[in-house]
Amino acid sequence: MTPGIHSQTVGTGDRPALAIHCMLGSAEIWTPVLTPLGDRITATTFDLPGHGQSAPWQADPAPGAYQTLATRIAAGFIDRPVDLIGHSFGASVALRIAVGAPEAIRSLTLVEPVLFSSVRGTPVWEAWSERQSHLITLMAQGRFEDAARSFMGVWGAGVPWDALPQKQRDRFTRQMPIIENVSQANFTDPADIFRPGGLEAVDTPVMLIYGQRSPEICPAVCEAIAARLPDVGVASIPGAGHMAPLTHPKQVSDLIAMNLDRS
Structure with a gap:
C-alpha cells in the first residue's frame, strides 16, 4: 500500500x-x-x-x-x-x-x-477542446473558484454550485490544480x-x-x-x-x- x-x-x-x-x-x-x-x-x-x-x-x-x-x-x-x-x-x-x-x-x-x-479530430472533440481551453484559462488567471464552478456545472451530480455547502465548494476549489493536470492528459493521452x-x-x-x-x-x-x-x-x-x-x-x-x- x-x-x-x-x-x-x-x-x-x-x-x-x-x-x-x-x-x-x-x-x-x-x-x-x-x-x-x-x-x-x-x-x-x-x-x-x-x-x-x-x-x-x-x-x-x-x-x-x-x-x-x-x-x-x-x-x-x-x-x-x-x-x-x-x-x-x-x-x-x-x-x-x-x-x-x-x-x-x-x-x-x-x-x-x-x-x-x-x-480526436471529430466535431465533438473540437467542441470540448474549446471548453477545455476556457477551463485552463480560468486557472491560469488564478480564478480557481470560477473554474470549479464551471467544472462541476458539467461533471457534477446536478446540484447548483451555490447550493453546495461552503466547505465542499472550498474543497473543490483547492482541488482544481489536480483537475488541470488530469484534464490536459485527457485530451493528449501522454x-x-x-x-x-x-x-x-x-x-x-x-x-x-x-x-x-x-x-x-x-x-x-x-x-x-x-x-x-x-x-x-x-x-x-x-x-x-x-x-x-x-x-x-x-x-x-x-x-x-x-x-x-x-x-
Missing part, C-alpha cells in the same frame, strides 16, 4: 476487485454500488491523492503526472487477476492498467472513461493508452457504461474504445448523467454483475 493513501474493502466474496473513483470524489462513492455484489467479490476502494482521507497531492506539472501516480497506486493493490472497475478519471486509469497488463485483469467495467483523445494494438490486447470481458443525459463526448468515447475491444458490451443508463455511480448505483451495480457473469 502506498503511504498516505486511505483504502477500504467492500464485500467478502471470493473474487478480488478494485474500484477507482472519479475526480473530486472519494472511495465512498463505490459503497452503495459494490455492497450488493459483496457475496461475489471482495472489492478494494481507495481515495486518490488529494481526495477523501488520503494525503494531499505533491503537485507535479509534468503532463499526465497525476494519472501516472494514480496508476502506480492502483496497480499496487493488484496481486492476482482482478475485476477492475473505474469511473471517469478512474476508468481511464483502469483502462491504462488493462492495456499495460491485460493478464492482470479478469473483467473490466468502465463508467464514462474520460479518454477524450480517443475521438501515456499512449489509445496506441495501436493496445486495446486489442485486452481480451477479458469489458463493459462500457455511460449516462443517457451525459455530455455528448461521453458516449462518443465509449463507442470509440468499444470499437477496438474484442469482447465488449456498451450500456446506457436512462436518466443518468456523468455521476451515475452516485445517482444510479443500482443500475451500475447490475451492469457490473452482468460483466462478472461473463468472466
